[in-house]
Amino acid sequence: MSDEKARSSVDAARDPAQPVLPTVNPNAEKSQAKEAASFHPSVYIAIWISLSSSVIVFNKYILSKDKLNFQFPIFLTTWHLIFATVMTQILARFTTILDSRKKVPMTGRVYLRAIVPIGVFFSMSLICGNQAYLYLSVAFIQMLKATMPVAVLLTTWGLGVHPPNLKTLGNVSFIVVGVVIASFGEIQFVLTGFLWQAGGIVFEAIRLTMVERLLSGGEFKMDPLVSLYYYAPACAIMNGLVFLFTEFSVITSEDVSRVGGLTLLCNASVAFLLNVSVVFLIGKTSSLVLTLSGVLKDILLVFASMMIFHDPVSLLQAFGYSIALGGLVYYKLGAEKLKxxxxxxxxxxxxxxxxxxxxxxxxxxxxxxxxxxxxxxxxxxxxxxxxxxxxxxxxxxxxxxxxx
Structure with missing residues (x-):
């Protein structure tokens, strides 16, 4: 009885003109509305695959002798990095997309001791990777890139980041066997291009291992776009110096005009948008989805290479690449997760x-x-x-x- 009196007195004291307190958390409603308005994860996967494939095919189209015949891969890489430097600086000053960089305790000393060495290896991997396009087909380059997990694993062991594990080595051995078979089946095998691509894989493996060691402390967590914000200037300077001593004396204005300023601008824009798409893809899905999407992208690139550039792929090569991809998926997922x-x-x-x-x-x-x-x-x-x-x-x- 006393409870009923208390409730009636409260109801009588309430001013009906005042707004009633919400029964649902408005922040929760906003977050649900935001989730409902966002795209399905498959959209982000499709966008990333499209941009990643476009960058590779676009670069090959520019550098290929049968297409635009622009035989200056170091200039192309330097241009990409200069464009990325300018765009990340603009985004940092006029948008909030790079605000997470403020959480990174970056000082001049840390930049010189950590970011610059990583940037050097990143630059070398880009140079070697683009040089390989002058000699090898897109399909074969993608097959060779399947060995990246193996190179990273061996590098982490060599630099003492992780202890050696024979079971893990056995898991990735299928990748090596598959790539070796694919290499024997390659019709247009060029040793120079193979060595350039192998060098690019080694440099990239060292870079990824150094990044892992840098991020192991936890305070240097950076998404790919923030990483590009810090690495791009150092890499642009590094590539610019290499360009001055290699291609600068032979490149002419006719070479640049043959490609066209609009083509170069579109090429750099697609490369930059790829880094932006990685941020959204990982944010909406996970790094595992990114890895598996990469496998699908590599398969599609092999078909695209056959159709666009008429690159031959032998049956033995396809068989070896299938083994390599199977080994890659098994290594990333594990037996239980795969089952x-x-x-x-x-x-x-x-x-x-x-x-x-x-x-x-x-x-x-x-x-x-x-x-x-x-x-x-x-x-x-x-x-x-x-x-x-x-x-x-x-x-x-x-x-x-x-x-x-």
């Missing part, structure tokens, strides 16, 4: 077959057609080079007529 994903995928595939049987049959048929044409494309350049060249040219002409 869990496979079980979930098989269940989802069975449910899809029950709900939409016609669509599943169509997908199976499309996969078989793609595999069939991939096998023919692998055998064609070796056993029927003239017919394969004619087919590639017809496909390229068809794509050009449709404006692709």
């Amino acid at each position: 869990e994903y496979l079980a979930g995928g098989s269940r989802a595939w069975a449910e899809f077959g029950q709900t939409r049987p016609a669509a599943r049959k169509l997908m199976v048929f499309a996969a078989l057609c793609i595999a069939f044409f991939f096998v023919l494309g692998s055998l064609g350049p070796k056993y029927a080079p003239d017919q394969a060249d004619k087919l590639y040219n017809n496909i390229g002409n068809m794509m050009g007529e449709k404006g692709v």
